[in-house]
Amino acid sequence: MSRTLAKIAYNADEKKLAAFAKAMGHPVRIQxxxxxxxxxxxxxxxxxxxxxxxxxxxxxxxxxxxxxxxIQGEIMPPKVKYCLNQENWPVARRLFSELFQLSGSQEGQTLCSSDE
Amino acid sequence: MSRTLAKIAYNADEKKLAAFAKAMGHPVRIQxxxxxxxxxxxxxxxxxxxxxxxxxxxxxxxxxxxxxxxIQGEIMPPKVKYCLNQENWPVARRLFSELFQLSGSQEGQTLCSSDE
DNA sequence: TTAGTTTATCGTGAATATACGATGATTGAT
DNA sequence: ATCAATCATCGTATATTCACGATAAACTAA
Structure with a gap:
C-alpha cells in the first residue's frame, strides 16, 4: 500500500484470495x-x-x-479453542481450486506460443 | 526470520507451500x-x-x-515472455489441494468438541 | 480477596515488502 | 555506430512482518 497514488480496483475474489494466500505465507501458519x-x-x-x-x-x-x-476462536476460560473458520475455509478452498483449475491439467499444452 | 534464535525444522512441503502462498499474497500477483x-x-x-x-x-x-x-520467463528480445512454471505449477496445485482436502468436505462436522 | 492459569496485546528492533523514478542492459532496426 | 524499444535493476522511502520479552486481561480456584 504505502504511497498509494495509484489505487487499483481489484476484483473482490482476487483480494480475498490474495488475503488468504498472504495469511498462509508462513510455514508456522501452514503448520x-x-x-x-x-x-x-x-x-x-x-x-x-x-x-x-x-x-x-x-x-x-x-x-x-x-x-x-x-480460523475462528472460541473462548473457553481460561483457554481459547481454535478451529478452522467454518464459513471461510470452504471459500478459500474454492478460490484456490478455481485458480488452479483454469488450466494446467493438460500436459502437452502449447505454452509460450502466443502470437506477435 | 530476523532474530532467528529458534530455528525450526519445517517440513519441506510446508515450506514450499508457504513460499507459494506468500508469492500469491498480493492481488496484483493473483491477477x-x-x-x-x-x-x-x-x-x-x-x-x-x-x-x-x-x-x-x-x-x-x-x-x-x-x-x-x-512462473518462468523466456527471453525473446527485446521482450520477455512469461508463462506459468510448468514444473512447479502442478506442484503448487497439489500442495494446496492436499491442504484443503484433508477435511472440510463434511458439513456437519463435530467441530470444537475435543476432549478436556 | 488473592493467587494461579491461560491467552492477548504492547513495545521493540531487524528484516522484508511495496511503491516509485531513474538508470542500466540487451537486442533489433536504421 | 546510433537510436528506439523493452525489460530488469538500483536507490529510496514508507509500511508491514516477524520475533522476542514484558505486561495486561479474563477467568478459575482457594
Missing amino acids: ILKILNTQACCYTGDLTDSIPLAQSTISQHLKMLKDAGL | ILKILNTQACCYTGDLTDSIPLAQSTISQHLKMLKDAGL
Missing part, C-alpha cells in the same frame, strides 16, 4: 492450519507446546489467521 | 497468475498496459513470482 484441519480443534497452549516459538509469537500468528478469516 | 493461466503466456508489456502500476513495480512482482517458482 497450524494443518493441525486444525486434522484435529478439528486445539487450544493455543497445545500449539505453544508443539511449536518452538514464544507464546506471544504463536498468538500473533493465530491473530493473522483469524484476521484473514481462516 | 498476473490468472492472466497467465488463461492466456498461456504474455509479455511484461502486456501487463504494464493492463495494470495501472509502474513498469518497475510490475517487474518486481514478476520477479517474486519467478523466484517462488510459480
